[in-house]
Amino acid sequence: MKFGGTSLADAQRIAGVCKIVGSRSGDEVVVVVSALAGVTDMLFSQAQKISEGKLTEEEIKSFISELFERHRVVARELLSEKDLELVLMELERFSLELEKILIGIRYVGELTPRSTAYVVSFGERLSAPIVSGALNTCGVKSVWFTGYDAGIITDSRYEKASPIWESTMQTVKQRLENLLKDSVPVVTGFISGDTLGRITTLGRGGSDYTAAIVGAAIDAEEVWIWTDVDGIMTTDPRLVSEAQTIPVISYIEAMELAFFGGKVLHPKSIEPAMEKGVPVRVKNTFNPDGPGTLIVKDQEKAREVVKAVSVMTHATLVTISGVGMIGVPGVAAKTFSALAEEKINILMISQGSSEANISIVIESQDLDKAINIVTEKFADRDIVRRVDYNNDVAIIAVIGAGMKGTKGVAARLFTSVSKADVNVLMIAQGSSEVNISCVVEEKDAKKAAQALHHEFITKKA
Numbered sequence: 001m002k003f004g005g006t007s008l009a010d011a012q013r014i015a016g017v018c019k020i021v022g023s024r025s026g027d028e029v030v031v032v033v034s035a036l037a038g039v040t041d042m043l044f045s046q047a048q049k050i051s052e053g054k055l056t057e058e059e060i061k062s063f064i065s066e067l068f069e070r071h072r073v074v075a076r077e078l079l080s081e082k083d084l085e086l087v088l089m090e091l092e093r094f095s096l097e098l099e100k101i102l103i104g105i106r107y108v109g110e111l112t113p114r115s116t117a118y119v120v121s122f123g124e125r126l127s128a129p130i131v132s133g134a135l136n137t138c139g140v141k142s143v144w145f146t147g148y149d150a151g152i153i154t155d156s157r158y159e160k161a162s163p164i165w166e167s168t169m170q171t172v173k174q175r176l177e178n179l180l181k182d183s184v185p186v187v188t189g190f191i192s193g194d195t196l197g198r199i200t201t202l203g204r205g206g207s208d209y210t211a212a213i214v215g216a217a218i219d220a221e222e223v224w225i226w227t228d229v230d231g232i233m234t235t236d237p238r239l240v241s242e243a244q245t246i247p248v249i250s251y252i253e254a255m256e257l258a259f260f261g262g263k264v265l266h267p268k269s270i271e272p273a274m275e276k277g278v279p280v281r282v283k284n285t286f287n288p289d290g291p292g293t294l295i296v297k298d299q300e301k302a303r304e305v306v307k308a309v310s311v312m313t314h315a316t317l318v319t320i321s322g323v324g325m326i327g328v329p330g331v332a333a334k335t336f337s338a339l340a341e342e343k344i345n346i347l348m349i350s351q352g353s354s355e356a357n358i359s360i361v362i363e364s365q366d367l368d369k370a371i372n373i374v375t376e377k378f379a380d381r382d383i384v385r386r387v388d389y390n391n392d393v394a395i396i397a398v399i400g401a402g403m404k405g406t407k408g409v410a411a412r413l414f415t416s417v418s419k420a421d422v423n424v425l426m427i428a429q430g431s432s433e434v435n436i437s438c439v440v441e442e443k444d445a446k447k448a449a450q451a452l453h454h455e456f457i458t459k460k461a
């Protein structure tokens with residue numbers, strides 16, 4: 001079995017955590033941890049395979065023993081004998097628990113959202129005791145909690161749960177506040193529990209969200225998100241070599257950016273911080289002295305009109321048309337509710353004022369389902385006559401709160417895209433004016449992003 005990271009890299013990262021926490025001895029600190037690199041993915045895919053009967057009991061046991069050995073190696077590397085003993089006992093207990101669950105899944109041959117959440121929760125449940133133990137070893141008193149034990153209570157959407165806000169805020173504060181005075185609690189990111197105490201998770205990448213929730217609950221001065229890049233970037237560096245780290249950005253811009261595929265932050269993680277006005281700092285574990293990106297409420301001195309250019313590929317443009325749609329109320333509603341019924345996420349919408357067509361952009365993976373449901377709902381064809389699609393498109397969005405009320409941004413956008421010889425298929429600007437998005441052929445995405453980045457970001461620098 002191959003894991004995404006080695007035990008040495010894991011140990012180095014955790015040693016880094018101890019160093020950072022150790023250097024803040026005057027401050028009250030809560031640490032929120034994610035799983036070791038690649039572990040969550042591995043748990044997801046193994047659970048899936050096991051439910052399909054593809055692993056024997058022996059194979060399940062050997063997967064578990066490798067997974068735990070990786071964690072034990074890290075623990076042995078970092079923990080004193082006394083702290084190690086305790087952590088190894090906890091790991092042992094979890095290993096038996098995980099084995100029972102996985103073998104159970106093999107027997108029933110079924111993987112429900114609830115059992116999935118349970119299985120993947122082990123990623124963080126294994127890393128948290130090690131981090132907490134490592135802190136104790138380096139002289140920082142620490143205890144660890146699952147997100148649920150720390151007070152994060154959610155609805156029962158097991159794989160993408162939402163916190164029940166008021167009770168979460170109160171409970172987290174109650175549970176952590178006193179401990180903070182003389183110790184550093186370590187809380188598992190990503191994991192939470194519903195009102196009946198059943199394990200739920202906050203969606204992939206949810207540790208950031210946990211950090212923001214905890215930060216809001218305890219009225220933190222700042223939330224620091226540690227990743228492996230230098231912060232939030234002006235665009236995707238794989239597409240545009242001129243990409244830079246953004247030093248300061250506002251909540252609203254960061255939220256737009258997270259939504260439009262800037263993979264650095266979990267899209268929901270800004271919300272709790274925003275509510276309480278807690279600044280969020282995104283920093284690089286491998287470059288801790290670098291400034292990273294600071295996310296704040298208002299950015300008074302912002303000079304830039306556009307902060308970032310985001311690119312979202314693997315999208316499909318679906319156009320629903322028919323002269324019969326003109327002046328007929330409810331076509332959009334019917335389309336959207338049909339898509340919602342199939343749980344298809346709409347990325348962009350546009351309707352011209354002639355009302356003879358509606359264009360929507362969805363993820364390409366949802367195309368078949370979308371076409372089927374829309375043609376089914378408009379089967380009589382007297383309103384909608386055609387459903388066309390182009391499944392090789394990309395959404396390019398320019399993002400910046402400074403666009404609000406600034407004239408000429410759209411003109412500059414279209415001029416530079418057309419100079420790059422790129423055809424624009426669809427356009428949308430939300431009335432918040434924080435982003436303007438356009439859809440282009442996927443093959444043109446790189447050219448368009450380069451042109452826009454140059455026009456709005458590099459040129460001025």
Ligand code: ASP
Pocket residue numbers: 034035040041123189190203204205206207208
């Ligand atoms: N371990 C979880 C995941 O991989 C949560 C996180 O990393 O933020 O999605």
Ligand code: MG
Pocket residue numbers: 034205207
């Ligand atoms: Mg992660």
